[in-house]
Amino acid sequence: MSTATLDALLNSYARTGDPVREAVAATVHQLALAAVKVRNVINQGALGKAFAGTRGANTDGDIQKDLDVYADDIFLDAVRQAPVALYASEELEQPVLLNADAPIAIAIDPLDGSSNIDTNVSIGTIFSLLPATGAPDKNPAAAFFQPGVNQLAAGFFIYGPQLALVLSLGSGTHVFVQSARLGTFIQAYESRIIPDRAHEFAINAANYRHWDEAVRLYVDDCMKGSEGPRERDFNMRWIASLVADCYRILVRGGVFLYPGDKRRGYAQGRLRLVYEANPIAYLIEQAGGSATDTIGRILEIEPQSLHQRTPLVFGSSREVARIARYHTEPSGIGERSPLFGNRGLFRA
Numbered sequence: 001m002s003t004a005t006l007d008a009l010l011n012s013y014a015r016t017g018d019p020v021r022e023a024v025a026a027t028v029h030q031l032a033l034a035a036v037k038v039r040n041v042i043n044q045g046a047l048g049k050a051f052a053g054t055r056g057a058n059t060d061g062d063i064q065k066d067l068d069v070y071a072d073d074i075f076l077d078a079v080r081q082a083p084v085a086l087y088a089s090e091e092l093e094q095p096v097l098l099n100a101d102a103p104i105a106i107a108i109d110p111l112d113g114s115s116n117i118d119t120n121v122s123i124g125t126i127f128s129l130l131p132a133t134g135a136p137d138k139n140p141a142a143a144f145f146q147p148g149v150n151q152l153a154a155g156f157f158i159y160g161p162q163l164a165l166v167l168s169l170g171s172g173t174h175v176f177v178q179s180a181r182l183g184t185f186i187q188a189y190e191s192r193i194i195p196d197r198a199h200e201f202a203i204n205a206a207n208y209r210h211w212d213e214a215v216r217l218y219v220d221d222c223m224k225g226s227e228g229p230r231e232r233d234f235n236m237r238w239i240a241s242l243v244a245d246c247y248r249i250l251v252r253g254g255v256f257l258y259p260g261d262k263r264r265g266y267a268q269g270r271l272r273l274v275y276e277a278n279p280i281a282y283l284i285e286q287a288g289g290s291a292t293d294t295i296g297r298i299l300e301i302e303p304q305s306l307h308q309r310t311p312l313v314f315g316s317s318r319e320v321a322r323i324a325r326y327h328t329e330p331s332g333i334g335e336r337s338p339l340f341g342n343r344g345l346f347r348a
């Protein structure tokens with residue numbers, strides 16, 4: 001029996017002879033080689049001083065760790081070997097022009113979940129492949145101002161107990177695990193389908209006092225469990241690695257929220273549209289789930305700048321739609337019985 005591998009999927013995808021598909025397949029192949037290099041460095045015990053060390057701040061003011069910068073260098077080197085016109089990264093203010101005639105632009109979060117590096121919790125790399133529209137040599141950033149529906153492919157690597165790749169080439173969301181024995185990525189699951197009902201929610205509850213009323217009401221109602229308007233119990237998770245929270249939702253359902261809040265600089269939440277929310281939304285939709293900025297579809301947002309943030313809600317479709325109604329119907333009308341009022345469990 002033949003084993004389903006990443007290379008087999010890429011070959012079958014590129015078989016049409018379409019040069020853009022060939023470019024996508026070649027790029028994903030190079031990214032997979034780069035991810036193995038990053039994983040090997042992590043495994044060499046670089047988690048302590050050297051790689052959790054800090055450098056300065058990136059474009060968004062986040063502290064850059066050595067591993068953020070190292071991963072960025074590795075992935076930039078990798079895509080130099082692929083037909084890629086432009087490379088935009090969380091770690092670089094402006095995109096890098098590579099081969100102006102190539103058909104692909106890549107946006108990447110080279111190291112997602114940086115705050116977890118020194119705690120040995122799963123971290124990852126998120127990428128989005130777009131058509132290299134416009135004139136890459138004259139206005140490099142313009143190619144990244146396309147809505148996420150235009151993505152040709154998207155995915156993430158997760159450096160966890162296993163090195164896994166979650167990938168969509170526009171037809172389903174596939175999960176591969178790297179096999180050291182076989183030296184390649186092997187299919188771990190058939191294309192994922194997220195259950196449309198959620199039993200688990202993920203949010204950083206420490207920000208409760210900063211949220212707006214709709215988010216508080218939603219979380220309050222989940223917390224009340226079987227004694228509240230939802231009439232069933234919920235579990236809660238927050239890994240603080242978008243890739244790890246997304247992987248869990250792809251495997252067993254649930255919902256993730258990083259809403260905007262009242263902290264300075266957090267009106268649009270924390271996550272970046274072009275290289276975090278868009279690729280995650282693409283993977284989630286391809287797995288039958290939904291992704292919004294609490295109300296509107298993430299993939300339809302026209303980016304205005306490379307590093308812009310967006311509130312992000314994704315996961316099981318019914319739950320994502322319910323969260324939108326908490327925002328559009330005052331006090332979550334229609335979702336809540338008057339019996340339960342507005343007094344939240346988190347409130348004194």
Ligand SMILES: O=P(O)(O)OC[C@H]1O[C@](O)(COP(=O)(O)O)[C@@H](O)[C@@H]1O
Nearest residue numbers: 109111112113114115204240241242
């Ligand atoms: O620490 P917080 O505010 O809970 O934020 C956690 C979120 O921030 C992120 O770490 C942001 O990504 P980076 O590590 O790439 O900056 C996400 O992976 C995660 O979901």
Ligand SMILES: [Mg+2]
Nearest residue numbers: 109111112113
């Ligand atoms: Mg990130």
Ligand SMILES: [Mg+2]
Nearest residue numbers: 090109111112
């Ligand atoms: Mg990052």
